[in-house]
Amino acid sequence: MINHPINRQLLSEVEAIARAAGAAIMDIYSRPIAVTEKADQSPLTQADHAAHHLIEQQLSRLSPLLPVLSEEDTAAFSGADAQSRYWLIDPLDGTKEFIKRNGEFTVNIALIEHGKSVLGVVYAPALEVCYRAAINLGAEKIDAQGQVTQLHVATHHPGSPWRLVGSRSHGGDAMPALLAQLGEHELVPMGSSLKLCLVAEGSADVYPRLGPTSLWDTAAAQCVVEQAGGSVVQLNGDTLSYASTEQLLNPYFLVLGDNQQDWPSLFRAS
Known part of the structure; x- marks a missing residue:
């Protein structure tokens, strides 16, 4: 204890x-x-x-x-x-x-x-x-x-390209469809939990995770993101939680800075 x-x-x-x-x-x-x-x-x-x-x-x-x-x-x-x-x-x-x-x-x-x-x-x-x-x-x-x-998350300004970070080794099949909706954007590949940390430090606006991860992949970096003013949410808008360990896999999620957009709605509409 x-x-x-x-x-x-x-x-x-x-x-x-x-x-x-x-x-x-x-x-x-x-x-x-x-x-x-x-x-x-x-x-x-x-x-x-x-x-x-x-x-x-x-x-x-x-x-x-x-x-x-x-x-x-x-x-x-x-x-x-x-x-x-x-x-x-x-x-x-x-x-x-x-x-x-x-x-x-x-x-x-x-x-x-x-x-x-x-x-x-x-x-x-x-x-x-x-x-x-x-x-x-x-x-x-x-x-x-x-x-x-x-650390402080960045604010995305309307009209400027979205800065996304994605998995270097686990891209996910749904990413191309999302990127097509966004229009002008920058995509930076990165490995491990550093992806969340790039959002926390303001180097990226959003990290959409549309592939498998486990509880231990995200928990430490989620604290960094949240204490920097960002959020880590499921596609239904709920905060990613670690209350249940019966299921070790996370649902798909979004790591968000101060982005001024309802990203979960964007996914539900896709």
């Missing part, structure tokens, strides 16, 4: 865990990468395992009684605690990008309370960039030089 409130000390401790996991990943990144397949045919590497074990051990020291749901050991998760809290982690988000060695992979650690991501750290070890946020504390980006920047 966490014995202190959600504050900058806790955020810094979780960031340190993410950075330690990132160091373990980069140690393996520097060597030949052995790849196996999970039951769903998604790739798995030694780095996934190493980061998982490190994060799990360090979170257990930080909060011994708080359950952990990790992509790499879903069977060990018995549910949220009596206060509806749990850690939700993706030890290596963007394994395909890791294998491609393009740097677009992250460590994701989120704290969930009553279905909401109330603290999130997204660390991209190859880029040495960290995004962090917590409820009532705002969202920040820490670059490779240690410079800290407060």
Whole structure:
């Protein structure tokens, strides 16, 4: 159980865990990468395992009684605690990008309370960039030089091209139809949860996700987006939630800055 409130000390401790996991990943990144397949045919590497074990051990020291749901050991998760809290982690988000060695992979650690991501750290070890946020504390980006920047989503101005970010490895069959409706736009491909973070920092207006993702892919970055003034909503307009872990897959969703458009209606009309 966490014995202190959600504050900058806790955020810094979780960031340190993410950075330690990132160091373990980069140690393996520097060597030949052995790849196996999970039951769903998604790739798995030694780095996934190493980061998982490190994060799990360090979170257990930080909060011994708080359950952990990790992509790499879903069977060990018995549910949220009596206060509806749990850690939700993706030890290596963007394994395909890791294998491609393009740097677009992250460590994701989120704290969930009553279905909401109330603290999130997204660390991209190859880029040495960290995004962090917590409820009532705002969202920040820490670059490779240690410079800290407060994050705010961008406002899209009518008549200017929409700046969209999309998955580098999972485009989705519905994207071409959406793009055709938008007219003039810019589409930036990106891997892992960095897509959400680009919206949070104002580098993109919207990230439509029309393909499969899991709870651990989005939770940490969703906190960053929301604390930067944006939103992550399902196509019906409801906020993406982590209250139920019986279904590990997310519905399709939209990551929105201050876009002045009813994007869910656009999808329902398509």
